[in-house]
Amino acid sequence: MPFQIEHLLFIALVSLIACCTIMFLVWLWAKKIKNAGVVDVFWALNFPVITLITYFLSEGFETRKILICSIFLLAELRLGLHLWQRVIGHLEEEEGRYQQLRKEWGDKVERNFFFFFQFQAISNVLLTIPIFIITANPSTKISILEYVGLAIWAIAFIGEMVADQQLAAFKKEPKNKGKVCDTGLWYYSRHPNYFFEWLTWMAYFIFALASPWGILAIISPSIILYLLTRVTGVPNNEEQNLRSKPEAYKKYQQTTSSFFLWGKKDG
Structure with missing residues (x-):
């Protein structure tokens, strides 16, 4: 069966409708409980929904x-x-x-959160482009590229x-309250969890290069890198840490890479 771009676009449209519907319902729930943080959980859980849609509708090699x-x-x-917990x-x-x-948006907060939640649904579909392409490959x-992608995915x-577990263990210790987690992978990067999340999407891109139109999959790691380093990931996390532990975190910033895993710098 030949690679059909039209069918791939149909699967993407079905996925978009599903994700936008889910995020609308999540927005209603978030509005009721006054906690927009639930969007993070369902942003991640939208991907399994897309995966199931893609698996059953795609026509590539089983x-x-x-x-x-x-x-x-x-x-x-x-x-x-992890986000659910x-x-x-x-x-x-x-x-x-x-x-x-909420403070910045004032009386427009619920309207802005609605569009924010819907943007998350759109990003779900855009980020899944490698999966759409790979599952359409006949x-x-x-x-060998697909095996390389698998190896990188396993590392990521x-x-x-490990990074998530190390941070969770650090936060559980009462003696660490007000301190910065700078042990394990967090010694080499201020955000090793974000780095490995990005590396996961790089693995999907490399995997997709073996398929027709695979080069289009570069959009996923590119979007993830931009979001994590410029929009919702590193910037928001850094601002929160600077508010909660300003002196300790400023020192951490001076000596530790913000994203990639490098050695320590002179403070």
Whole structure:
């Protein structure tokens, strides 16, 4: 069966409708409980929804479909469950970055959050472009690029999981209140979890290069890199940390890479 771009666009449209509907319902819930942080959880959980839609509607080689959908599902379910534990367990307390947005947006806050939630749904679909492309590939041969993509994905998956666990363990210790986590992977980067999240999407891009139109998959790691380093990831996290522990975090900023895992710099 030949690669059909029209069918790929149909799958993307179905996925967009599903994600926008989910985010509308989540927005209604967030409005009721006054906690916009739930958007993070469902942003991650939208990906498994897209994965299932893509798997059942795509017409590519079955083994490849099972392979890419399985690792994509595993990565996003892990992230979704991690965020679920962090956010849903503290619904009565909205995260600082969303509290700040409420202050900045004033009486337009609910309208702006509506569009913010819908933008998250759109980003879900744009980021899944590699999966759409890969699952449409009719070739019955798994190429070396796809194996390389799998290897990078495994490194990224383990790295992000370890970084999240190290930060959670650090925060559980009462003696660490007001301190900055700078041990383990956090010694080499102020945001190793974000770095490995980006590396995961790079793995999907490399995997997609073996498929027709695969170069289009570059949009996913590019968007993720921009969002994490310029919009919702690093900037918001840094602002919150500077508000909560200004002196300690400023020193951390002076000696530690913001994103990539590098050695220490002179403070």
